[in-house]
Amino acid sequence: MLKSALAIGAGKMTTSLVSLLHLGAGTSLPGKIARKIDPDLLRTLGRQIREQTIAVTGTNGKTTTCGLLAQFLVEAGKTHIHNQLGANMVPGITSEFIKQSSLTGLLPVDYGVLEIDEASLRGLVNEMAIQRIVVTNLFRDQLDRYGELDTTARLIQQGITQSQIDTSSSGCLYLNADDPLVSDMGLDASRVVTYAVRNVTYVHPAPPDFSVAFPREVTQCPRCGGGLYYKSVIYGHLGDYECLGCCGYDRPSPDVVAEDVRVTPEGSDFILRFKTVSGQEQTLPVHLPLPGVFNVYNFLAAAAVIIDLGLLENNLNLFEEGLAHYHSVFGRAERKVIDGKKVTVFLIKNPVGASEVLKLVGGDPKGRLLFALNDNYADGRDVSWIWDAQFEVIQAERPIVVTGIRAHDMAVRLKYAGIPDEQIQIIPDLLQATRIAVEQTRSDETLYILPTYTALLQMRE
Amino acid sequence: MVLELKIAHLYPDLLNIYGDRGNVLALYQRCQWRGIQVSVTALDLGEKVDPDVYDLYFMGGGQDAQQVLVCDDLHQTKATGLREAVKNEAVFLTICGGYQLLGHYYKPMQGRELKGLSLIDAYTVAGEKRLIGNIVIQRDDSTVVGFENHSGLTHLGEGVRPLGRVITGCGNNNDDKTEGVHSGTLYGTYMHGSLLPKNPKLTDELIEQALRRRYGEISLTPLDDTLEQSAHERAVALSS
Secondary structure (H helix, E strand, C coil): HHHHHHHHHHHHHHHHHHHHHCCCCCCCCHHHHHHHHHHCCHHHHHHHCCEEEEECCCCHHHHHHHHHHHHHHHHCCEEEEEECCCCCCCCHCCCCCCCCCCCCCCCCCCEEECCHHHHHHHHHHCCCCCEEEEECCCCCCCCHHHCCHHHHHHHHHHHHHCCCCCCCCCCCCEECCCCCCHHHHHHCCCCCEEEEEEEECCCCCCCCCCCCCCCCCCCCCCCCEEEEEEEEECCCCCEEEEECCCCCCCCCCCCCCEEEEEEEEEEEEEEEECCCCCCCCCEEEEEEECCCCHHHHHHHHHHHHHHCCCCCCCCCCCHHHHHHHHHCCEEEEEEEECCCCEEEEEECCCCCHHHHHHHHHCCCCEEEEEECCCCCCHHCHHHHHHHCCHHHHHHCCCCEECCCCHHHHHHHHHHHHHHHHHEECCCCCHHHHHHHHHHHHCCCCCEEEEEEEHHHHHHHH | CCEEEEEEEEEECCCCCCCCHHHHCCCCCCHCCCCCEEEEEEEEEEEECCCCCCCCCCCCCCHHHHHHHHHHHHHHHHHHHHHHHHHCCEEEEEECHHHHCCCEECCCCCCCCEEECCCCCCEEEEEEEEEEEEEEEECCCEEEEEEEEEEEEEECCCCEEECEEEECCCCCCCCCCCCCCEEECEEEEEEEECCCCHHHHHHHHHHHHHHHHHHHCCCCCCCCCCCHHHHHHHHHHHHH
8 A cells, every 4th residue: 555655646746747748648658667666556456447448549540539438438427547648558557547646545446448559458357347348440540660451450359358357247349340451359358349431421532543553452362361352342341241251250240330321531420320238229420520430430339339338328428528628639620820811730640540631631622731751660661651642633733742751652652643743842940831831721621630640749849 | 656554463361461552553643644554453362363454463461360261372373374474574573472472482480381473593591580661772873761570580592682771770681781682674672662663763763674575665754753752762761
């Protein structure tokens, strides 16, 4: 007890110092220091969560899924702890617990909502009772850090197996049914809820043909290695698939579905179809103020948990009210007004995610574009990935500004996507580029800023 | 006369992990911009190679599991056609995994040895650590820039010419300062980036060689490479 109090004190002191010295928010430093004093600290603090802890992992959409989940819990009158600043490895999560607990180590909350890095899920479940796990998707991302996609899938699977979702009576795994690499993870779990998207239309449809085809990231069945056939594709390797081999693997029949999704740069409208905990079929029209099909998936992941927790019973307005009160996390479809101009920021980090954003904004006749490409460790050192993202969907009628450490690479990418040289403005300095792009934007237009991770952090400063 | 260039992209879905589509796109666009009639055909698992059709073959790199599938298919359905194509002086650009399969064999840390096509005298053995980072090589009087990410260590046979000499980075085996291979119309390298867009000189060399097969000596119309050159120079600066 004394040890954990000491550890919390040291952690809290570090938190104050970090903020005093402007060392950046969401750091893992306080957690690291406190864990040196008391390695069991997260275990001790985590034990106090009254109801349950939900962990969210996967390549894309963790931050937004957790944000929505936390907001819906607030609407349901539940208190929670949430590592919302995105420090998503075990020391970072420990920092958040230290921040939220009292000096004597009290942490009176109902739920834990934890975003966790794909490779760190194993570490987290060994220290905390995690009863519910959400896996959003598995895209190719930062191979210079984690190696191969198959390795990442294995790490998550091990985390699920070592968690308490099977030993806890109300434990559950929430899986994206449309991702063949993810829906397979429920094979041995006793209780699984899956979610899926059906029928999507875009307001600015992308040109259908590319001179040089884009490769598919997933072509083989994760169970038997046979060929994978898609009856329909939502985006990337997400869709309605079946194995052409003999193993019989196919897209599981989903429990929570978004149907007839209409996507605009402002948001999406769709019908939510699900079964209530009492087993009744239910549909709800949803207006999601976050743009992109990827955000429909994030909503579905959060909604699946809330429905399964029974929090929607007698409170059917919960989603509507939660969405009305939700504020985008920095850089995730975040809208701002700068000098009277409309600006929307979308973090881009891998081919599939970036392609979805481009489909959304690349054809907007009232849109302007600013790309900020860095190649620091947190961005991925290799910028090759931009060649797998579909910049070809951009219909450039206005100049495009490119910036960041790898601005010149970005310029070449745009040129080979068919954008004329004279439309491409290279301004390596990020802040200057932002200023110029805002200036060029007319009052009836929207500036879309698409930065990689560290470029986004630089813009925040 | 309208020139024609036919590109075969080997296993585009299986060997695709580091943006190697960018190489095919660079070849394609630089032909288009010059009015050369260019086409790209995907050659997937089970599809045979007609050696009379294609002028340029591209093969990228993949994950271990895909590499095994590709290796088996190469020997079962494509080896004969590809050997014939090499005799016909078709151009081959192979990167990473594709490069390794051009040699005698690839010996991974675990699992079975992958037999290569032995089109070049080289062999590859998996190393302890991954060699990851920006790379610049000297090739005759110019530089080639890229990004490498491989654990395989490739050793060229006696007298086999590398693509270039390492200035910064690791290259074939992090030891003898060689990078890649260039033997007749066969090119192999560990450089991604994607490689060709930022190295327009190399791209044009490949196009010229590929056209030579049908049309003899050709000199390509120069293009405005200001953007490509500045990206190239910036990459050199970032690597030092």
